[in-house]
Amino acid sequence: MAHSIDTVSGRSKLKKRRxxxxxxxxxxxxLGFRAGADSWMARYRDPGTFKQHYRALxxxxxxxxxxxxxxxxxAAQEWFAHLGRGGVAETVTVAEACARYVDRVxxxxxxxxxxxxxxxxxxxxxxxxxAKVQLxxxxxxxxxxxxxALEDKPTRNGKRSAAxxxxxxxxxxxxxxxxxxxxxxxxxxxxxxxLKPVRGADKQxxxxxxxxxxxxFIEAAAPDVAVFMTALxxxxxxxxxxxxxxxxxxxxxxxxxxxASDKAGAxxxxxxxxxxxxxxADASKGKxxxxxxxxxADGAQWEKxxxxxxxxxxxxASGMPDGASLYTLRHSVITDLVHxxxxxxxxxxxxxxxxxxxxxxxxxxxxxxxxxxxxxxML
Numbered sequence: 001m002a003h004s005i006d007t008v009s010g011r012s013k014l015k016k017r018r019x020x021x022x023x024x025x026x027x028x029x030x031l032g033f034r035a036g037a038d039s040w041m042a043r044y045r046d047p048g049t050f051k052q053h054y055r056a057l058x059x060x061x062x063x064x065x066x067x068x069x070x071x072x073x074x075a076a077q078e079w080f081a082h083l084g085r086g087g088v089a090e091t092v093t094v095a096e097a098c099a100r101y102v103d104r105v106x107x108x109x110x111x112x113x114x115x116x117x118x119x120x121x122x123x124x125x126x127x128x129x130x131a132k133v134q135l136x137x138x139x140x141x142x143x144x145x146x147x148x149a150l151e152d153k154p155t156r157n158g159k160r161s162a163a164x165x166x167x168x169x170x171x172x173x174x175x176x177x178x179x180x181x182x183x184x185x186x187x188x189x190x191x192x193x194x195l196k197p198v199r200g201a202d203k204q205x206x207x208x209x210x211x212x213x214x215x216x217f218i219e220a221a222a223p224d225v226a227v228f229m230t231a232l233x234x235x236x237x238x239x240x241x242x243x244x245x246x247x248x249x250x251x252x253x254x255x256x257x258x259x260a261s262d263k264a265g266a267x268x269x270x271x272x273x274x275x276x277x278x279x280x281a282d283a284s285k286g287k288x289x290x291x292x293x294x295x296x297a298d299g300a301q302w303e304k305x306x307x308x309x310x311x312x313x314x315x316x317a318s319g320m321p322d323g324a325s326l327y328t329l330r331h332s333v334i335t336d337l338v339h340x341x342x343x344x345x346x347x348x349x350x351x352x353x354x355x356x357x358x359x360x361x362x363x364x365x366x367x368x369x370x371x372x373x374x375x376x377x378m379l
Contacts, residue, residue, distance in 0.1 A: 042076035082186035095131035101175035162198035221314035243302040248289030
């Protein structure tokens with residue numbers, strides 16, 4: 001006599017066996033119960049290929065016997081709906097989703113960006129309880145617990161700032177979004193509210209180096225990194241964008257520079273003033289179009305994990321304030337441009353960012369310019 005799996009009494013009468021007892025829900029969709037192991041499974045038949053797919057749902061041992069069927073049924077139906085919408089049947093963990101994201105970043109944005117993402121995952125995800133959670137079982141509580149632990153995790157400077165927390169959460173959010181985009185998980189509800197960035201965390205930049213400090217900073221650096229730092233003081237690109245420039249990006253005849261790889265988008269063209277143009281002409285002299293403009297002493301491309309050490313050594317040797325970096329040089333040059341009265345659109349285009357970001361971080365410097373303009377129109 002056949003017994004049903006949808007009641008406690010029915011399941012108690014089943015003989016222990018490895019093969020699950022299956023209950024047909026509708027065409028091609030089955031809910032299974034493995035007697036003895038007391039675990040639940042789902043089986044799905046692809047209507048196009050007729051291939052069978054299986055998904056372990058769990059034991060639900062933390063629930064009373066009378067509730068387990070209902071919970072297992074709901075989990076199976078959610079999986080069936082996910083597959084019906086074109087979702088992927090394979091089981092992927094959070095750690096595997098992160099690894100796939102690193103691979104995507106490496107293919108689209110290069111090794112430096114991939115290194116940054118991989119490093120953050122190694123520090124904050126791969127060793128956490130979140131790493132082994134399957135995407136189809138990911139809950140807001142899992143992500144919320146991870147975020148709380150990250151927020152409480154100390155940094156070298158003490159308590160983790162809101163800005164640091166935002167940066168550390170960004171990679172995980174991007175990895176999970178990619179998994180959702182690739183139909184590896186049916187919904188983003190597990191993280192959409194738990195990984196929201198802290199508002200107001202990106203405050204105005206305050207560390208500024210004047211021209212004399214910048215010069216001392218550069219003079220204390222090794223020759224190869226000094227050339228790279230000088231270029232950043234000449235043109236306030238992001239360090240990664242400057243490192244990606246090739247000799248072919250500089251047009252000697254037109255004295256223009258094409259920024260082909262940048263967070264702000266590719267193929268941004270900048271007309272250079274005479275002195276700056278000469279600096280880039282010197283850097284490109286004798287190089288093939290595909291050769292990098294600025295390289296290490298061994299000829300390799302500059303990357304974040306390669307310039308970080310030499311720049312820090314130069315900062316210490318020259319007595320720069322704590323936190324001085326290549327981004328400090330960029331910020332200082334942008335500050336000078338804004339303070340000198342350059343219009344914000346021009347500054348945004350040169351530096352490769354939005355007017356909104358320039359206004360947010362540097363708009364306060366326009367006060368003197370505005371005061372001088374108002375004085376000029378007085379009768």
